[in-house]
Amino acid sequence: MRKVFHVSGRKKTSQVELIDDNSVVVDNERHSYSFERLADGTFMFFLDGRGFSIVDLRSMGMNEGEIGESGEILLVDGHEFSLTVDDEQSLLLKSLLQSQAPSSASVTIRAPMPGLVTKIEVSVGQQVNTGDGLLILEAMKMENEVRCPEKGTVKEIHVGPQTPVEKGSPLITIEH
Amino acid sequence: MRKVFHVSGRKKTSQVELIDDNSVVVDNERHSYSFERLADGTFMFFLDGRGFSIVDLRSMGMNEGEIGESGEILLVDGHEFSLTVDDEQSLLLKSLLQSQAPSSASVTIRAPMPGLVTKIEVSVGQQVNTGDGLLILEAMKMENEVRCPEKGTVKEIHVGPQTPVEKGSPLITIEH
Amino acid sequence: MTTKRQIKRLLIVNRGEIAIRVIRACKEMGITSVALFSEPDRTSLHVQAADEAYPLDGVSAKESYLNQEKILRIAEQAQVDALHPGYGFLSENGSFVERVEQAGFLFVGPSSRAIRAMGDKTSARRIAKSLGIPIVEGTIEPLNSEREGVEIASKIGFPVLIKAAAGGGGKGMRVVQSVEEFSSSFRMAQSEARNAFDDDRVYVEKYVQNPRHVEIQILGDHYGHVIHLGERECSIQRRHQKVIEESPSPIVDDKLRRAMGEAAVMAAKEAGYSNAGTIEFLVDANRNFYFLEMNTRLQVEHPVTEWVTGIDLVKAQLQIAMGEPLPWKQEDIRFTGHALESRIYAEDPRNNFFPSTGTLHIYTTPEGPRVRVDNGFRKGDLISIHYDPLLAKVVTFGSSRHEAIETMKRALSEFIVGGVRTTIPFCEFVLSHEEFRAGSFDTHFVSRTFSASELDRAEQGLLLPAIVASVLLKTSQGSILPQLNHVEKGSHSLWKKRREETYRPS
């Protein structure tokens, strides 16, 4: 049985096929690798002879709300990557689910850190543009203004003033 | 029930009584303490207000042959201590066992490191003095001469030339 | 003025890397270090590093490291001789220092009088102006009202800066581009200033375009002797907070250094300033300099000065506090090589530098030649929202600026943090940027050149390994090919199977 995966992230999707214990084909190019687990749970990874250090952050309990079941969060030489890894089954399942979902496009802005909502600067129904201030989140002695990532209409406000929020909590939903 | 312990090591035996979660009496002097386990399995220890970092090496799998059941090996601010900790029951047991044991005094010299015995310089029955060379143990590119710790007679030689030995393996037994 | 008095026991009123920095100086001087800790900090590295430690109640800075009563009570109880405030928290709080003095402790810093004169930004501007040192146009007195601010801003012309009179570290500071923005910025600056310094006075000054931020380190003793230790270039900032500093500055020559140094010494003398302090200047494209403010405490970035001068500023602070005269004359100060600092904050450079909280699942700091790490945390520690997000400072040295930069890039490549996002990739971006490498940049460098997509571009070469590794991790979790990945240390199976050819680079 062929082991084929689709890996998405950084605005790109690649097709990865595991051939054997030391070779892999990525987008039709063959690469050699080795993968070695170290005592501290990190990995030493060689790809085409170049060495990389890999940390599996997901297995260490780190998971951003957005990543979901098929997501992987890893460090490559200290740099963080969040990638979605699907095999052919899970891809099929996803496309089926997507075709049944309603088509309205909305985006929910989530808290980038735990903190205290100190002020809400918009109201439901309001038109907002990219860069507009939405609310103030206080954390680490700083007041941080959460700004609007894209143009739209405020559909829902999930928090009130003085609400303490966790990282990843929904704050405001914008509808296009 | 009083929790009294006898702690031996560094040519000294102390009597330790645990009073409660933050006080202890050592040789009739009362001391206050706190003991806090850190994420990496080491301990932060305060005794009479001074802070010390404690590592429980025994629980990490380090145990010298000589330490035995009642031994503890720990690091205090990075310095290694091997101490014997007995409660009153285990002390009683020990003294009973000791009184029944034969009184002949002998000492077994053990390998201080893994290595290869390359040469034996004494034979059974030979008189040896403190500092005499007993055998050569090769390790880490060095030939190390194991010397006699005290005067006596060679009672038994546990290894032969070219024997690979583990740390703590008996090498030679000397009888007084 | 003061007689000599030994410090045998020192209370350190801070946490994180700066508390550890002071503890290290204590160890090297034979002084007993006494730490304080809030509830979440009870097993933190600074507590472990100190000789003794006392608990503060509560979690927030206000309840703990800003709790003056409690801190003074512990100072009594622990029978310390002196208090070191570090930076931030109570370090520039004149009324706290006054209470310390009145309780009979030495304060490792200037007198409360000097702090009031120079620490208050508006008062410092008045002093500089009186000495003929150029200042940036704006108010001398704190604003009485929002309306007054709007009027003045309109007069001197937008954009303007609203700044906390008691401020420092970019807190309580806002750029205002237009009248419309003034109101919200004014209130945010006030509120931040109140939180950070317990003092909500703000003032307005002209926002200088394309300036460089250059500061002068000074040291003064109790006998009126003041010297300067050269400059630090601090123009690389995000959110008005420094993130990479260096000494010397690529734009400061001997002549400019002498002029700025003399101005700094003159201002410090006028204020009767003793101990370590820093005068911040703006330098414009024509190398004119303007007095900005004085920081009446140790700076975060003091290590770069330490490396190029060979002087330990914390030890010097302690010696000055003990009443020792400065052992150096101005002409004894020699500058060797080039030093660079990168601040490693728990912040997400891809998300507007928002603080990033979590557990430090992986935390490996750099080592090796010409690298100094001042670090406050270790693997397993929790980074919470309660305190400043500075994790560590990496300082590198080189015989040239080029070597210091290459050493910093190498050091940052060794600094691996997993569990929170950090400014490391951002610092790597700066260090590789042509403008930075050429030494031609200003305080707008970051906003002009940096975006999250720049990080994606820099990390392009890691994407293929990330893709392959993510599949290997995935299959190991889903147990499709479990034998492939989790080769335990000590097992040779995978090794033996692997052909040497595997290692040949493509």
Added chain:
Amino acid sequence: MTTKRQIKRLLIVNRGEIAIRVIRACKEMGITSVALFSEPDRTSLHVQAADEAYPLDGVSAKESYLNQEKILRIAEQAQVDALHPGYGFLSENGSFVERVEQAGFLFVGPSSRAIRAMGDKTSARRIAKSLGIPIVEGTIEPLNSEREGVEIASKIGFPVLIKAAAGGGGKGMRVVQSVEEFSSSFRMAQSEARNAFDDDRVYVEKYVQNPRHVEIQILGDHYGHVIHLGERECSIQRRHQKVIEESPSPIVDDKLRRAMGEAAVMAAKEAGYSNAGTIEFLVDANRNFYFLEMNTRLQVEHPVTEWVTGIDLVKAQLQIAMGEPLPWKQEDIRFTGHALESRIYAEDPRNNFFPSTGTLHIYTTPEGPRVRVDNGFRKGDLISIHYDPLLAKVVTFGSSRHEAIETMKRALSEFIVGGVRTTIPFCEFVLSHEEFRAGSFDTHFVSRTFSASELDRAEQGLLLPAIVASVLLKTSQGSILPQLNHVEKGSHSLWKKRREETYRPS
């Protein structure tokens, strides 16, 4: 003589801290680093640090890092431009260097001809003698037999030293006090030399009483230009191996430095020596110096010279190998401050400095101001009997010798190793000893002043905490008072119970 040739890919024929040292220089110079590893080293830190890595077969040094055929085959396969040998292993092996040269690779070190001339101890003595540089009395030629050795030793008078002609690092060296001891020492020196250098030639020299061991660092390019970078004091030795080094030496003044430096440069020029090298001298109580030998490679203790001169010796080595002329004249070399190195070996100072093997259960290295750590290992690594027991080097700097010493004491107090015994407590003993602090010591310092009971004495203050902690650990294991000890992080129970008074020091 040589033309310029770029090094784009470098094969590092070593392991541990020195391999990592060279990898760091590569990173800072944009050179691709290629590592080698024996079977037990496959997940070691130097493999992880390198850009690429190739496996050597086998476990022992002979099968792996000394396997010339295999190493040269990998050099071909990996298409490297040059090989860096580090120290030890093949670094001073003339025939290996010849094979490297013949295969068309650059060797980062002197030519095979210069290694043969100066690396061979007996030949070097001949050269020094011919130049009028004083040498220690003894044989010029290697011994043909044990009997010849006994005769010569009897003639020059016991005690004598038997030394490996190819030697270095104290290996293959024995002090012989009397005729009776000669035979066994001779054979042990031969056997060690054969194992370590694959060359069992030994020679005899007079054992100088109470000498100091002082060495001069030199750098030479391919165009006959040679300079010296001052001295290193290396008298603190155990088993004839250095353990603490420093620069400058407390007994070397400008005049002596100049005289020794000139002798060193003269000898190097005579031998047509290029790249980094070290001339070792004995200095007697009257400050007479005697040529001892030349080490034709980078020394373990090179960092102390780097810190006081500001010159990166590994980068200089690479530049020289590429055919660059030395960028410095002798008068450009300036010495600033004082640097000290402590070698952290996996050895038991309580047990005759026997190697100590095991797993590094705990491994925390120091950080902070004026501290450099060159380290080869990490937590979880296994320290085996197969290779040199050097774990790491701690290097500190100070504006004075006193400051460098106090910084070293502070740094060593932060270096926590659990699982193997190390030279850390021994180094702490030396650093606190009056003779060392006064700078008045010789190579017998350790044997004269040190014993295991000195460590007990120094650790006296830790005994009470050790006793109490051992009971707390014991009861936690025996589950007598389990709730007492294993307070998990995050639980406040113990904390809450603890009264503040607990923290008051007695």
